[in-house]
Amino acid sequence: MKKNIGFLNFGHWTPSPQSAVRTASDSLLQSIELAVAAEELGVDGAYFRVHHFARQLASPFPLLAAIGARTSRIEIGTGVIDMRYENPLYMAEDAGAADLISGGRLQLGISRGSPEQVVDGFRYFGYDPGPDGDHAEMARRHTRVFLDALRGEGFAEPNPRPMFANPPGLLRIEPHAPGLRERIWWGAGTRATAEWTAKQGMNLMSSTLLSEDTGVPFHQLQAEQIERFRTAWAAAGHEFEPRVSVSRSIFPIVDARDRAYFGGESRSNDQVGIIDGTTARFGKTYAGEPDQLVAALAEDEAIAAADTLLLTIPNQLGVDYNAHVLESMLTHVAPALGWR
Template sequence: MQRFGTLSFGHYGPLGGGRQLSAADSLMQAIELAEGMDELGVNGVYFRVHHFARQQSSPMPLLAAIAARTQRIEMGTGVIDMRYENPLYLAEEAAAVDLISGGRLALGVSRGSPESVVRGYEAFGYTGSDDPRGADLARDHFATFLRAIEGEGLAERDASSPFGGGTGMQRVEPHSPGLRSRIWWGAGTRETAEWAGRVGVNLMSSTLLTEADGRPFDLLQADQIDAFRAAWREAGHPGEPRASVSRSIFPLTTAEDHLYFGGRQEGDGVGYIDGFRSTFGKTYAAEPDVLVGQLLDDAAIRSADTLMLTIPSQLGVAFNLRIVEAFAKHVAPALGWQSTLD
């Protein structure tokens, strides 16, 4: 494990007991958390994207704010649902954030997860899908997005324009040359992981896999990562791609930790999602020395270079920073991690 960071769903709304977390609270706390993690030397802060839900939805303003108020930390998404996106506008926004951050954007995209509405992307204006889940829209939008961030000319110049004119094809602006190498595809199957390897983008292995053959989740996920890397090599892409996994991990170092998470150690789950029998990863909650042994036994964590900790963002900045700091001090170094401050 070379890098670790946090993955936040950005939930807001009623918390119980008359308490309320507003959308503004959620956004401002996300920025504060990123600042604190930057000071701790943590590698990344990543956000889930969900539409029509009380969660983070349009990530670019948040990522731009984090970019402007941090120095080292990578910021990104896990993942943007490409069914909802204008690919050229997304390419412009992503390039702008990447330039503001000095090349620290790690943009995870995919078809997205199940929604709280029916075919919500159609309400955004994206219709005509032949797939009941809109996967064809996501792939088409992604292909155009890649062409845009690669700097391909996509619109014919107007020779009579008073704003430059000329001939040939014009790319979208701004353009960030290094962004293409920091695009990730969120994959929930071995097949989509292999596809990502052939395309030449990094892999965000999902928190669940739409496979259930009786093997533990970590072994299924490690096989998926191996297949991804093999497809990358076979396609002839240069260098080594990155691969990330996410886990719910809670070092128990205080009485409060035990109160919240002491009974949360859970095994793999098997259920149905989007009509597929799927395997879900386990939750780890234990004292740091016990956690180290458990995580070293997790085949997918051993295989991936990046680990994302799913955090309970509703519990506030101070609580989550304490979880992250405990992991950074007492667990991560034993897994091979080194702070960005070192």
């Protein structure tokens, strides 16, 4: 089964001399250059994580628009935007503009958010979940407004004496990007949330972390999550086919640099831990000679069930090395698995 293969960049930077990404400028500019290089290699997607109050990528739309202007084919997305922090109508404007600049290539992953650098950071952005303190519901409320705005239907009463002539009827958010509503993904951490995602008509984005644990291997738990999503989607009767992505850390060892960086990861296993008081299961890192990776990845049930694979990259190792990792995947691993 052919798979879309993209990369997921967290955009870390640090002033350490061991890092190739020492400033915010380095992170942004290198993200653009890696997307350009990835498109030339034949990679299908360039995705970026969003974290606030951190030395990481935070404001995605200027970056996505810049990549859209420098490329012509590659999908451009996020994995994920924390909707607790977002003004949904302003976000619809930004997303519409970035999508039009890219020619309709935006694939936006959004979610209720994950543990952040500061306590209730969304409050500093002006968002209060209300007396019940349910920040997850606030994120979903923002999401409903955002999705409605992307439909392109008018809802705002026009001024009878506007500065510029209005079209007839209620006004919508502009610019409108046709088709973007069907290219919104929800980052789901549980099986129940995957079912909710399907009911809302959003594509499913599942990472290397699930915020539940049933005792089975990570890839099997994630495969069950995907199955539940597809079942709920069919029951909802949406008019378009959904997409499903999973993230993995995969490093083919084909030269001395790879072995120095990732040779010690060859014995990686799933891990179980506690996040925000909840038991969570973390997926392992895949690292090894290409034939070893092919055999191991062929057993990953969640990858088999997904149509899109996002490779988490060590961005602080620089553009050239990360392009090398992507090329190794496309050359030595993907064809042997039937993904290319």
